[in-house]
Amino acid sequence: MTDFYPPSSSITGVIGEEVILPCYVVPENIPEIFSVQWIFNAKSEKITVSTYNGKNKNEKQDEKYQGRTELFHSEFKTGNMSLHLKNIRSSDKGLYTCVVSFNDEYHDELIELQVGGGVPSIFLRSPKKQGIGLTCHADGWFPKPEVIWLDGQGQIRKELSTTKVMMMPSGLYSVLSSMNLIPGSDMEVSCRIVNSLLKTMSESRVLISGEKRKEKKGKERKGKERKRKEKKREEKRREEKRREEKRREEKRERKKERKKERKKERKKERKRERERERKRERKKERRKFPITANPECQLLELQVPGAPDVEDNVCEPAGMSSPSTVPVLVAKEGFASGKHYWEVDVGQQQDWLLGVMRHKGKQEEQGTLAGEDYWALHRSKGEIFSIKENISLEKKEMNDSVIGVLLDLEEARINFYEAHQMTIMLKISISLGKEPTEMFFPFLSKGGEADTPVIHPVLTPVPLEPL
Template sequence: MAIVQASLALLDPEYTVTNFSGNKDMRTKVHHNHIPYRSLTVLTVQWLTAIHILTFQHIPRLITGECVNSLPYTSVTGVIGEGVILPCHVVAERIPEIFSVQWIFNEQSEKITVSRYDGKNKTEIQDERYQDRTEFFHSEFRAGNMSLHLKNVKNSDKGSYTCVVSFDNQHYDVLVELKVAAIGGVPSIFLRSHVKQDISLTCHTAGWFPKPRVIWLDGQGQIRKELSTTKIMMMPAGLYSVITSMNLEPGSDTEVCCRIVNNLLNKTSESRVLISDVFFPSISKWLVVFLVILCLSMVLICSTFCKLRSNHRKTVKSVKAKMAMEEEKEQLKSMLERQKTTNKTAKSVLRERFDQLKVELDFWEAQSHAVPITVNPNSQHLELQVSGALDTKSNNTSESAALSAASTVPILVGQEGFAAGKHYWEVEVEQHQDWVLGVVREKGKQEEGGILPREDYWALHRSQAELFSSEGDFRIEKKQLQYSVIGVLLDLEERQVKFYEAVQMVLLVTIPISLGKEAAKTFYPFVPKREGTLKPFVIRPVRIPSVLEKL
């Protein structure tokens, strides 16, 4: 209003400018002669802007001379992918049957009619960008509820909306500001590597809007003192992906919490892990015992040598004393030999324990790359040609049946394949049934049934309680193991496939992948079918324990 009055004062030298309260004592005369040239230019631009805004928003009503209400302001927040109600309530004594409601999205470059309802024709028109996503509350029109239900909120829907209601030559306008937000998935915490004496942890999550806030907490819910590095990137869908890292120092609280906060929705999502002390580099207690014993032995040897030298001077003239010293010397030598034997035994025990821990650490590293595997039992199965396996098509089931030179085994191939990285999964196998499982290259999966050539798959199969690998029919050495769960690690970085006995964490065999000139880009897991059925073997979900019970 003040801009319009100042603009009119520029047009009329004797125009009186009155303050907003309408007090006559506050009126002031404005003359062109007292306005500097720069002030005159600024006021002229403001006058033209005010006329443009008033004409653009209300030109239909200015032509008809209708009354226009002020714009109440309302702010609502919608969650991406869900619905939100844009409120618009008209307070009137009576709302006739013939009226119109129009919702307008106010973009910077244009104004889009989101949805319009015409009470005269009882029709509703929607913009193509909002097709099948808007809905009026028709049963509540007479009560003045002209709100709009916006479904499947998108990131592009944020902005200001105007609700225009017209009836009986009157117009009611309501301005609604829509803010959008999204809550992403539960963050995942990964143990990356050791940094000197520290452990590097990485937390990843995606699907957030707007940019979330990242907080690292300890077991008591306090913010951790370690420095962290956070990278927030926008994905193609308009949502944000978060990757944050920190180094956990030895001696600090080993319970770590990664919390992601959406300040707009005031909601959080977090994950907690407990890091075992075994992951921190430390000195073995057996090594400490060995060093203590060695030091004591050296001290004892030095003491004995000094004592012998001292006694030798005193017993030069005494034969008995000399014989006693020789006897004592022999005893000391015997004690040293026994001590050496004890040290060798302790060293052997330490070496065996180190090898065992190395094998277990390799298995835990493989389990950290666990991925879900799904198989469609109704899909057309393929057949593998293996040596040393029983022919599943033969009716001869006696225990004395001879192994065929080359037999075929039906398999079911996984729905998802892998082109790079490391991937691990586990399969529960039958003790009374022969089986074969492993990975197959892409060109083998695309065939419509038939027998796959041996260069297209890498597998481990069981025949008559013996295990064979697809690498030259290599027979695995028999071990006292119950092969109830087999773990498979597809390592495309090292180009090899590893098979584990997952219960006792034993590496059975490692098969290199030779791609040749016609290398496939994708590898797919496969499992055998249960005997007499169309169902595959059970693919067991992998659970990695957070606390290691064995040392």
């Protein structure tokens, strides 16, 4: 059940002006499709003043209210279903029902509209008969007003008066009141008309004395000034009311925006937590890659300056005294297709070699591979060289102790990364052969037991593209 919280159940409007009949619902409960109806409960019938259909976003008005009503479409999302009624007539007085329907339910609220007349001018006339007769006349009042005759001190006069109140075709009332002054009584006379509903009044004064004409005019000017001030005060009150409504609306909007920001921040935090969790899992899932040396240590011919002079007591092939040969360890399992990524922890070693070699099912030379069958990074004396076809391509400085290797057999390339920062160090294109038995194996240099780098496979996806 949707909760209503109207600011008032009874509203007062002035004929010829405009008024807002309030109707609010809790905005969190409003779906995308809903309908709004404002119904006037007349004595003999019910008139559908205005209807809004949420399916086609259409608003219809009854012919009696054509051009005089509108709904606040831009504020529906905030729960404002109020009706703006313009050019108020005396016939608009009565009960109005606000009905909001959605999800096979309807919710209504009853609002009472009181209608009052404006403040017309009042005229005093002195008939040319015996004695002094006065007549007070005013048009355009609603509902029926009260007429009071006063003296100069603001006290009710003792003279008898006759008052006639007639309804005009417009539905407003015309007032005609007459009285005769008692000889010797106060010659200052006031006729005051009071609207008890709107708590307003209109008053006119007259002094029956030629010497007091100036005083009369002065008081009349003061009366007009007082009316002008009262009108200004009323306008100020209305303006303050409009501003208060605007402040409430802005407050609701700010609250809504803060809620969105908090939701967005929570979403970002969850994303950051997932990223931290992936990093933690990545560290947990690292394990040593199962590698062994071939029956005979394979030697790679490196035609680069400054090749490391590494001694190996386990397998000492011929020619190891030559600085151009390096013993390597080759992984047991190789790759024939797809994309594969692993990381090598080289620690603080100054001299090492790591990369990928291709096995075609035959050897070019006992214990040695041709230069076109391997691609590698080579560090010698603290500096890094990229090795391709026995050529030193580029010299780079080392900032990371873990090297990432991506073997992409779909794009025919090998990428080397600084693993901790995931920044690319080098891209090398590789040539793919046509032999169906062609395999690619990770390898790294074999130094002493304490100097051998460690290969870690990465079992979880890593953000390698684009780099």
